[in-house]
Amino acid sequence: MNQEIITLTKVFKDLNLVGNDSLFKIGGEEVIPLTNRVKLILLDSLLNQKGKSSFSNLLFKDPFDVSKEELARSIEKDFEGFPKGFVFVHNPTYYDGGYLKHSNDTAIREFSRKFSDETKICLQQNNREFPPRSSMVISTEELGELIAMLYFREKGYVVQNPRRTYGKEGDDRPGVDDVVAWKSPVVDKLREHGFIGKGCHMGELAFLRWLGKVSTSGIRSGHSISKEIVLVEVEHSEAEAISNSASKGINQLLRAKKGKVAKELFICFPFVNKDAEEVFAEIRRETKEESSVGAILFDSKGLHIHDSETFPDNNVVAEIHQYENNLKKALLNNFYFDEIVEMIKELDVDTKNKGFKEVKEEFYRRIELDYVLEKLNNLI
Numbered sequence: 497m498n499q500e501i502i503t504l505t506k507v508f509k510d511l512n513l514v515g516n517d518s519l520f521k522i523g524g525e526e527v528i529p530l531t532n533r534v535k536l537i538l539l540d541s542l543l544n545q546k547g548k549s550s551f552s553n554l555l556f557k558d559p560f561d562v563s564k565e566e567l568a569r570s571i572e573k574d575f576e577g578f579p580k581g582f583v584f585v586h587n588p589t590y591y592d593g594g595y596l597k598h599s600n601d602t603a604i605r606e607f608s609r610k611f612s613d614e615t616k617i618c619l620q621q622n623n624r625e626f627p628p629r630s631s632m633v634i635s636t637e638e639l640g641e642l643i644a645m646l647y648f649r650e651k652g653y654v655v656q657n658p659r660r661t662y663g664k665e666g667d668d669r670p671g672v673d674d675v676v677a678w679k680s681p682v683v684d685k686l687r688e689h690g691f692i693g694k695g696c697h698m699g700e701l702a703f704l705r706w707l708g709k710v711s712t713s714g715i716r717s718g719h720s721i722s723k724e725i726v727l728v729e730v731e732h733s734e735a736e737a738i739s740n741s742a743s744k745g746i747n748q749l750l751r752a753k754k755g756k757v758a759k760e761l762f763i764c765f766p767f768v769n770k771d772a773e774e775v776f777a778e779i780r781r782e783t784k785e786e787s788s789v790g791a792i793l794f795d796s797k798g799l800h801i802h803d804s805e806t807f808p809d810n811n812v813v814a815e816i817h818q819y820e821n822n823l824k825k826a827l828l829n830n831f832y833f834d835e836i837v838e839m840i841k842e843l844d845v846d847t848k849n850k851g852f853k854e855v856k857e858e859f860y861r862r863i864e865l866d867y868v869l870e871k872l873n874n875l876i
Contacts, residue, residue, distance in 0.1 A: 501599055501607045502768065502796050504584040504620065507643060510799035515650040518693070526615055528581040532707055537649075537697050538582070539574050541642035542618060542633055559828040559836075560856055567829075571706070580614035584639065586796065588733065588768050589622040597621070598768075601628035608632070620766055622733050640730035640764045641675055643799070644792050648677035648726060649695040656698035659822060662727055663752030669743050672752045675728035675764075680816050681721050682823060682865065689873050698822070702829040709876055723816045725809065727758040728792065730765065734775065737765040738782050746782050749789055753807045757815040760804035764792040772800035820865065827868050830875070839863065839871065 508527045512519050521528040529535045585607070588598050599607075605628045608617050617632045620639050627634050645655040655677045664671030679695070686692045690709035691701065700707060729749040731737040737745040749761050767775050772793055779802070780788050790804030828836070840847065840855065843862045847855050 501603065502586040502588075504586055504639075504766075504794060504796060506796060506798040507794045508584070511643065511646050511650070514647060515694075519646065519650075523581070525583050526581040526611065527584065532575075533696075533700050534646075535575070535578055536699060536703065536707075537642065537645060539578070540697070540699060541638050541645070542582075542635065543578075543616075544574070558856075559825055559831075562829055564832060571703070579616035580612070582616050582618055583608075583611060584618050584620065586620045586766055586768065588620075588766070604628045604632075620732075636732040637674065637730045640732070640766070640792075640794075641728075643794060644675045644728045644730065644762070644764045645677075645697060647792060647799070647801070648675075648728075649697060651677075652683065652695045652721075653677035653679050653726065654683060654696055654698055654819070654823065658727070659818060662755050662757065663748065663750075665751060669751070670748060672727050672729045672749055674730040676819075677726040677728070678724065678816060678819050679721055680723045680820060682820055684721050685866070685869060689869055691869075691872070691876075698826055701823060701826040704827070704872060704876060705830040723812050724760075725758045725812055725815060725819075726760045726762065726804075727752050728762045728764050731763070732765065734765055734767045734770075737763050738775075738778050746779065746789060750783070750786055756808045756810045757812055759806055759809040759812065760790060761807060762790040762792050762804055766794050768795055770795075772797075776800075776802045824863070824865050824868055825860075827865075827872060828863075830872055835871075839867075843867075 503525050505522065505525050505527060508520055509522055512522065519530060519534050521530055529538055585604065586598070587604065590596050590598065604617075604619070608629060611617070613631070617629070618635055618639065619627055619632055620635050622636065624634050624636060649655050655675060658673050658676040661671035661673040677695075683692070683695065686696070686701075691704055693710045727749070729745065729752075731745050739745045739747070741747065745765075746763055749763055752758060753761060763779065772795075775793055776791060779791050783789060787805040787807055791800070791802040793800040793802075831839075836859075840859055843859065845855060845858050845862060850858075
């Protein structure tokens with residue numbers, strides 16, 4: 497059995513090219529995030545898998561329910577122990593009269609000794625068996641999510657986990673709930689204020705007061721941004737992605753088109769010992785008479801992108817409206833309660849003979865995104 501180590505460093509070099517070298521510093525096999533924004537996305541995707549980071553959980557909470565003191569402590573703790581860099585290793589499983597991993601634990605432990613304790617080794621595997629060293633991180637789908645999010649973020653989208661599962665048809669048929677990338681004219685407004693560069697992870701918007709503005713403040717995209725949604729289904733292997741099962745991979749992804757919210761659909765997974773064009777051809781054959789889904793593939797040679805054909809998205813406007821409402825609430829997490837009370841007064845929200853819930857609901861109905869952006873612009 498071949499025990500060489502497969503590293504995925506070239507994938508992150510390719511992502512860095514998409515990001516104009518703004519994402520990582522690459523030293524040998526080590527991938528070092530350059531900004532706190534990139535660190536936050538790594539925290540959310542890889543380092544807080546069990547409980548998820550406060551960064552992730554925050555997006556689905558009401559801003560009035562978030563303790564700012566608790567949030568500050570959580571973020572401080574997360575960054576205290578943040579690794580200096582990462583090394584990404586692909587350790588796929590083969591079947592040879594029994595299931596065998598590409599590299600055994602001894603080989604991986606020996607490889608890891610080349611790096612300091614401040615470097616985190618991330619193993620991309622088919623399962624979640626205990627890693628060879630407790631300090632290592634296991635990924636099945638998390639690494640694919642990270643790659644897809646960083647890719648579409650640099651393409652000018654807001655990226656996040658979907659607000660709901662798309663294409664679910666009963667408990668035996670899971671839907672798409674890995675990554676959604678969306679855009680609307682709101683993205684240009686965020687750029688105008690310098691709150692984002694090309695695109696962003698939704699969670700970045702909840703921490704703008706801490707992160708500060710980006711250097712591209714005032715730069716517009718130069719063209720009108722339409723409302724658009726892209727859905728990404730991530731699998732841990734080619735076998736799971738290109739499967740005859742109705743509950744896996746491409747078949748799972750294609751069910752999401754029935755909702756008519758996504759213009760493009762992508763499957764994302766790692767592969768090994770194949771040519772990328774060969775894998776793309778297999779994906780096209782799997783879709784048969786359907787429009788062909790796109791693919792975000794990665795292996796030791798780097799990142800391989802195949803564009804999606806377009807799908808009907810008649811319901812995109814209503815869906816984008818919900819994402820924009822969530823975005824507005826993410827931005828409101830930057831304000832302290834006394835600042836929100838001042839907004840309630842400025843917006844002339846009726847508080848007389850009203851309970852807290854009624855005041856809060858009217859506040860959300862009245863407050864406009866442009867108002868929030870201007871208020872936040874004055875703070876940062």
